[in-house]
Amino acid sequence: MKTMLRIIPISYRATPWHNILSNLMGIVHGASFAVTVVATKYLFDVIADAAVGNAGFWDCVIPLLVLAGVTFGNQILNGVHNFHGHAQFAIATGRVTTILHRKLSRIDPARFEETDFLDDLNKAREGLFVLPYVSMTLSMLVCFYGTYFTFIGVYLFSLKPILLITLLIAFIPAMCAQIVRVKVFTKLEEQSAPIRRENEYYQRTLCDREYFKETRILGAYNFFHKLFSETLSLLMQKTWRAERKTALLQLTLNITTFIGMAISAYLLFSATMSGEITVGAFAAVFSALGMVFYIMQEIIDMHMSNLNKDLGKLVNFIKMLDLPERTGTEQSPDYTKGISAENISFTYHGREEPAVNNVSLSIANGETIAIVGENGAGKSTLVRLLTGIYRPSSGAVKVGGVDTLETAPASIYNGISGVFQKYQRYKMTLGENVAISDTKAKLSEALVETALSEAGVEREDVEFDTMLSPEFDGIDLSGGQWQRLAIARGLYRINDFIVLDEPTAAIDPIEETRVYTQFQKLAEGKCAVIVTHRLGSAKLAHKIVVMENGEIVDIGTHEQLLSRKGKYADMWNAQSVWYERE
Numbered sequence: 001m002k003t004m005l006r007i008i009p010i011s012y013r014a015t016p017w018h019n020i021l022s023n024l025m026g027i028v029h030g031a032s033f034a035v036t037v038v039a040t041k042y043l044f045d046v047i048a049d050a051a052v053g054n055a056g057f058w059d060c061v062i063p064l065l066v067l068a069g070v071t072f073g074n075q076i077l078n079g080v081h082n083f084h085g086h087a088q089f090a091i092a093t094g095r096v097t098t099i100l101h102r103k104l105s106r107i108d109p110a111r112f113e114e115t116d117f118l119d120d121l122n123k124a125r126e127g128l129f130v131l132p133y134v135s136m137t138l139s140m141l142v143c144f145y146g147t148y149f150t151f152i153g154v155y156l157f158s159l160k161p162i163l164l165i166t167l168l169i170a171f172i173p174a175m176c177a178q179i180v181r182v183k184v185f186t187k188l189e190e191q192s193a194p195i196r197r198e199n200e201y202y203q204r205t206l207c208d209r210e211y212f213k214e215t216r217i218l219g220a221y222n223f224f225h226k227l228f229s230e231t232l233s234l235l236m237q238k239t240w241r242a243e244r245k246t247a248l249l250q251l252t253l254n255i256t257t258f259i260g261m262a263i264s265a266y267l268l269f270s271a272t273m274s275g276e277i278t279v280g281a282f283a284a285v286f287s288a289l290g291m292v293f294y295i296m297q298e299i300i301d302m303h304m305s306n307l308n309k310d311l312g313k314l315v316n317f318i319k320m321l322d323l324p325e326r327t328g329t330e331q332s333p334d335y336t337k338g339i340s341a342e343n344i345s346f347t348y349h350g351r352e353e354p355a356v357n358n359v360s361l362s363i364a365n366g367e368t369i370a371i372v373g374e375n376g377a378g379k380s381t382l383v384r385l386l387t388g389i390y391r392p393s394s395g396a397v398k399v400g401g402v403d404t405l406e407t408a409p410a411s412i413y414n415g416i417s418g419v420f421q422k423y424q425r426y427k428m429t430l431g432e433n434v435a436i437s438d439t440k441a442k443l444s445e446a447l448v449e450t451a452l453s454e455a456g457v458e459r460e461d462v463e464f465d466t467m468l469s470p471e472f473d474g475i476d477l478s479g480g481q482w483q484r485l486a487i488a489r490g491l492y493r494i495n496d497f498i499v500l501d502e503p504t505a506a507i508d509p510i511e512e513t514r515v516y517t518q519f520q521k522l523a524e525g526k527c528a529v530i531v532t533h534r535l536g537s538a539k540l541a542h543k544i545v546v547m548e549n550g551e552i553v554d555i556g557t558h559e560q561l562l563s564r565k566g567k568y569a570d571m572w573n574a575q576s577v578w579y580e581r582e
């Protein structure tokens, strides 16, 4: 009930006018069904009178025309109602998806690293697609069936109260079966979400372009196919068990409903025989009973049972909408104050050791720092903390003087640009792939071209409008070209603080140094951070930060660090050996 009450305002927010229209149509449609029953009664009564000579031919024509008119109207309404339902469903699905996307944009990015959160998100997506369906079903139940049953209920009660009571009692057991179904299917959804996420992942490894080459070359197709089949059959098993459990219960309880209908029919027959009700009323109610039985079955077996399954999924959607958002006050960072971190630590969800441990660091305005260290030292995590993407579990990061814990994320990101290890290859044109970093600014082809040349993107036959995706009838770039393009994207965005988190692995060392030298020039007067494994590039920075096991173990210029003969000197010597051998 709580879930149902929650989805109504969401649905109204998504498609307010369609909802109102659909409800009105439901009421008129339900009323027209009820009018059919009354019109049938009058027609049968007048025909019965005509049969014994108490009424003439023309007395029968009017009720006949009324019944024909109502039946015709019913059919028209049915078509319009269905047509509108399909249109409303498509529009509402799109709008509800937007509501979820907006919510996700306000959730702390660190949560996307949590398995539980990703499971919840997967479940919420399932809920998203059923929300319009559930909302429309509820509207139909209340407006269409509700109107019809109210009319019929009043009519039956006025004829013989026991008729109505018997009918109501007959359907109580079937309703109870549905409550059990809600519980079974909510539990099923809880158990299925992680398996479904796994299964979807295996499907991607088998079909997606990015996995395709590797899975074929490694001969891993069969391995992933096996995992895919295993998770799929586990999902099927769980669904099958839940369906079997509830179907048996439902079958038993439906039999009681059928018995109730039979008793109602008997009561009706005996009331007609004793003269309590007219032949017309008997005919109308008898045919209506068939309709009531059919509609009740439809409500319970189809709508309620689907509703129950879907409500389990919707609970997850609502849960996602209720998640706390990352909030903070709107502030304007003053980048002349630089960036500072004071004793910050950060531990990933599910990990015991902190990825960044009690780190303090400052970057003055106009300063470029390089962060170096072995794999897993905590460099990328520190960058995410310095840019405010993650917030420290303890300590404070101040970006342009504002604390990332207290400031609205959009205020922090406003002046920051970054290129990360896992940059995106947008399936869009070359120009769009660059300009996407600053969608608030008007797209400027000249600025895009400047950023592309600063990042050293070799154009060959690639034009500003060339689509960079074979899937959309375009072309693909090489790994190195994509990396330079990602750097161009970072440079295009107007910024006061720019970060390059090792986006250069596919660029050769000499070219990388050229890119970083260029970057240094562009970063003049700004705060800048470079994360790199190639110490030749780190040398260019004003200050080098050496990390190990989440901690800063040394800070200084290249010369200072070499002379200290510590971790940095070891790394430098190790890399020099490789270059000498070459």
Ligand code: ATP
Pocket (backbone or CB within 6 Å): 113, 348, 349, 351, 355, 373, 374, 375, 376, 377, 378, 379, 380, 381, 382
């Ligand atoms: P690399 O040079 O390989 O990119 P790095 O120095 O950038 O490494 P981080 O990516 O910051 O290192 O990782 C620091 C530590 O945090 C590692 O031990 C890593 O296993 C862990 N870690 C990183 N991302 C996650 C995550 N999403 N969930 C749990 N642990 C993580």
